[in-house]
Amino acid sequence: MVVHPAPRAGEGARQPEARLGEAVGLAEAIDLDIVAAEAVPLGKPRPATLLGLGTVERLAALVQEQEIGLVVVDAHLSPVQQRNLERAWNAKVIDRTGLILEIFGARARTREGSLQVELAALSYQRSRLVRSWTHLERQRGGFGFLGGPGETQIEADRRLIGERIVRLKKELEEVKRTRELHRKARRRVPYPIVALVGYTNAGKSTLFNALTRAEVLARDQLFATLDPTMRALTLPSGRTVILSDTVGFVSDLPHELVAAFRATLEEVLEADIIVHVRDIAHPDSEAQRVDVETVLRELGLAEAVDRGLVEVLNKVDLLPAARYDEVGNQAQRDPRLVPLSAITGEGLVRLPDLLDRTLAAERLVVDLDVPLTDGAAIAWLYRHGEVLRRDDDEHRAHLVVRLDAADAARFERRH
Numbered sequence: 172m173v174v175h176p177a178p179r180a181g182e183g184a185r186q187p188e189a190r191l192g193e194a195v196g197l198a199e200a201i202d203l204d205i206v207a208a209e210a211v212p213l214g215k216p217r218p219a220t221l222l223g224l225g226t227v228e229r230l231a232a233l234v235q236e237q238e239i240g241l242v243v244v245d246a247h248l249s250p251v252q253q254r255n256l257e258r259a260w261n262a263k264v265i266d267r268t269g270l271i272l273e274i275f276g277a278r279a280r281t282r283e284g285s286l287q288v289e290l291a292a293l294s295y296q297r298s299r300l301v302r303s304w305t306h307l308e309r310q311r312g313g314f315g316f317l318g319g320p321g322e323t324q325i326e327a328d329r330r331l332i333g334e335r336i337v338r339l340k341k342e343l344e345e346v347k348r349t350r351e352l353h354r355k356a357r358r359r360v361p362y363p364i365v366a367l368v369g370y371t372n373a374g375k376s377t378l379f380n381a382l383t384r385a386e387v388l389a390r391d392q393l394f395a396t397l398d399p400t401m402r403a404l405t406l407p408s409g410r411t412v413i414l415s416d417t418v419g420f421v422s423d424l425p426h427e428l429v430a431a432f433r434a435t436l437e438e439v440l441e442a443d444i445i446v447h448v449r450d451i452a453h454p455d456s457e458a459q460r461v462d463v464e465t466v467l468r469e470l471g472l473a474e475a476v477d478r479g480l481v482e483v484l485n486k487v488d489l490l491p492a493a494r495y496d497e498v499g500n501q502a503q504r505d506p507r508l509v510p511l512s513a514i515t516g517e518g519l520v521r522l523p524d525l526l527d528r529t530l531a532a533e534r535l536v537v538d539l540d541v542p543l544t545d546g547a548a549i550a551w552l553y554r555h556g557e558v559l560r561r562d563d564d565e566h567r568a569h570l571v572v573r574l575d576a577a578d579a580a581r582f583e584r585r586h
């Protein structure tokens with residue numbers, strides 16, 4: 172059963188039905204069988220159980236009647252609230268944080284992803300009362316919040332968890348160092364990085380595949396992508412950029428995960444352009460936009476957010492006619508908005524054009540005279556810049572080239 176405690180109208184920006192639907196989607200993402208789901212009104216939160224006494228008793232009868240073994244409460248529960256609800260309902264109870272960690276534990280594929288999830292899971296469990304934890308001998312995906320077949324009950328003693336956390340942090344530092352070396356190598360071949368960010372299930376991976384013809388897992392499922400993927404993309408001007416697909420954001424992202432996944436999102440910190448992919452057909456699209464921008468600010472990207480991100484208004488194929496026209500008019504007024512459908516391809520060509528224009532706006536236009544005998548220098552300019560005009564005389568090539576400031580300085584030093 173999935174329960175969403177809905178605050179009184181006006182206290183939250185979200186529609187309870189949409190938020191409940193998202194919680195059900197999270198639960199279904201790890202193949203849980205949902206037999207009941209409801210949004211329950213939350214007046215004044217009770218310290219003992221969060222939910223009111225009448226609600227707890229009513230749901231207890233439903234749990235018993237439907238023989239429900241697990242209840243997901245779409246809120247943050249204190250250890251005491253979690254224990255009291257488990258006793259009242261005689262069923263396993265996990266909160267939103269535990270559920271998201273469970274998904275991440277089941278999905279992480281790279282070594283770094285696995286380390287980060289384990290670190291987040293242990294930080295979360297350390298704050299719980301004595302509970303079972305099974306990451307040392309896991310027999311299934313996830314981190315054992317939901318229990319597993321034949322799992323061993325190990326007392327979650329703080330000293331052991333603390334030692335493991337210290338070891339994990341050291342291992343993560345090693346992985347970070349390796350990633351930094353890879354980034355330095357990329358800087359030597361200075362392609363701009365374009366990072367796709369957005370709410371989970373906004374269509375980032377589908378867009379990534381459509382643009383790069385890659386075969387990244389793309390499903391109509393929350394958190395289908397956890398580990399970042401990068402591919403080269405050639406823009407209409409002939410310029411190459413690196414496109415990065417990143418983990419999706421979610422409202423009330425557990426603070427343990429914001430800290431642990433900072434390294435995964437480092438590609439976003441390095442990006443020359445951040446493209447915010449939005450599911451414009453979602454009823455909570457505006458609230459999702461705010462959530463994503465909030466996380467970006469937490470990552471230290473407030474300046475980029477304030478300057479204005481490139482916004483892809485995805486899934487226009489799902490819009491009713493009136494809303495479709497409204498989105499089209501909005502995009503005409505704001506050149507940084509691109510309405511498209513990654514799945515049908517409608518409007519897809521507009522995005523590479525906009526990326527070209529955005530990069531061009533940040534470049535310098537320089538006049539250069541290069542000896543015709545210096546073929547390497549001329550080839551370098553064609554490779555790193557956009558040659559707008561070229562006139563040759565007997566000895567020299569007169570070029571007007573659009574270059575990044577860093578490349579212009581590099582060319583000046585070398586030649």
